[in-house]
Amino acid sequence: MDLDDIIHSLKNFEGVTRKRPIKNIVSILNDAYNVSGNTYLGYGDDASAIRIGDGKLLLLAADGIWGRLMDADPYWAGYCSVLVNVNDIAAMGGKPVGMVNVLSINSSETCYSVMEGIKDGADKFGVPMVGGHVHPDTPYDALDVSIAGIASEDAIITSCDARPGDRVIVGIDLDGRPHPSFPLNWDTTTHKSPEDVQAQIDIMAELAERHLVTAGKDISNPGTLGTLGMLLEASNVGARIEMESIPRNRSVDWDSWLKMYPGSGFVLTTAPENVNECVELLESVGITASDAGEIIADQRLYLRVDDDEGVLFDLKSEIITGVTEEKL
């Protein structure tokens, strides 16, 4: 697969293009994100953050489970609703505290499987599902989960603070397998103990407390480079990435790998002098990490494969989410 093919494939990947309507929606909400004056981070990050006193931040995130995931494998949908939310809090350097869900039920069999998945996810990640709301009579099955976490204002990881000169670290747990029903879900957690899984969540808070990273995001539906693109967009910077430096399980080809949603995977930026410590910490919990490139002022994501280089995203003319993130 040559560079042009990879770029074309990633640019048109549904995991990336589905993000575009976000900008329009956010524009309608306008200043609703800060009506109380306590908001620290509004739209545009993995979780939002609100000051609650004593230097503490309440983190809030919500994720809906893609309908086709619910239809194809409701147990996995329930399990993933926990995983994706916990990762949103971890990516901010926060501690997940609890979750609530809204479940819309058409089939009670589906409902049962979804709840089983949620229960197992809560056990695995150690985050309680404390309540929610049920629509017992919808013409469709759907699941939305929200999570709250706590972080400190002086040790939060945002998506908007990457600076030119930073190094880009990609960390992915390579000990996994594509999920049988969803070849782009890189399942790294179902075969691991709760202790091992939770250690991977906790390491992000450790990175935050040690002030080792300048920005970070968990790798989600847009895949490794789509997620990095969102981070670059939020930080108003670009990057130059060496594809072969991204950690990969060699059983998966590059095109699929770059679109994977890993159970545990993060893109981080850090000052050059902190690269080694970041990599060591991530690898201490089984997340394979490496320096995959640099942050640049030019707002483009350049991808290099062998001796070829091309532009994956030109963030001056294209948008991924189009949402500007700012700290308040």
Added chain:
Amino acid sequence: MDLDDIIHSLKNFEGVTRKRPIKNIVSILNDAYNVSGNTYLGYGDDASAIRIGDGKLLLLAADGIWGRLMDADPYWAGYCSVLVNVNDIAAMGGKPVGMVNVLSINSSETCYSVMEGIKDGADKFGVPMVGGHVHPDTPYDALDVSIAGIASEDAIITSCDARPGDRVIVGIDLDGRPHPSFPLNWDTTTHKSPEDVQAQIDIMAELAERHLVTAGKDISNPGTLGTLGMLLEASNVGARIEMESIPRNRSVDWDSWLKMYPGSGFVLTTAPENVNECVELLESVGITASDAGEIIADQRLYLRVDDDEGVLFDLKSEIITGVTEEKL
């Protein structure tokens, strides 16, 4: 309308009967509500509560907006998604901190109206909508909103602490009108200033801090007596209620009134010596309140109209949600 007709009508009211599947769902989740050991209140209350240190509780609630509300009036659906969530936190004596949403969009026109409603709701109630998730391509329109709040462990209002001998106070803002699209929505907020609306939210925290109430809930889809029934179920008690003592706007007949979802309405229980102070505080912010009956050990809700008395809910043999609430 005689007593039997009212009882039959309320028992079969969809706002009440839709609550029944909750028990089955909660039973699947089993102990997922306390996997971290920090949960203070799990399922069964307006919001769940989790200890976050220093005697503080994080409150979390989620509400989905009924599909028919989205279809009929998406602006009002968006506005109500804020109102119902804020009331859930208020009913616990908490301070609402922020909200997130998951929006599933089929029609972009609907989406625009929903977001306008959310924005106006956030402005009115002073609670920021800080983020969320969008499904841009669902075959239906749906909106789920979650809210986080903060309360103190020593001043939280639960649904499970009503005691025999307590008085039942019903407080409803009578300055409203049935919503044009939804005759069972008693709209008390759109014509009021943010200051007046927020004063009604804040008064619940004041009641909590003064330790004036033993239990409380905001009146929601099940209406005044359906909501009281849920409180009785959570507290394992019954009540004897005098219908004519429930505050009512006389432009609405009793059957409709008792099914109304008011913009601001609460059922509270209190020791007899605190009734007057509760009523005064509620009325100081425009919520008409009165002593409507007493809490009894017999787990039935007896309704008295004129000289007739009947059983509306027999909670030993029937369930509303069937969820047992307990403090951990």
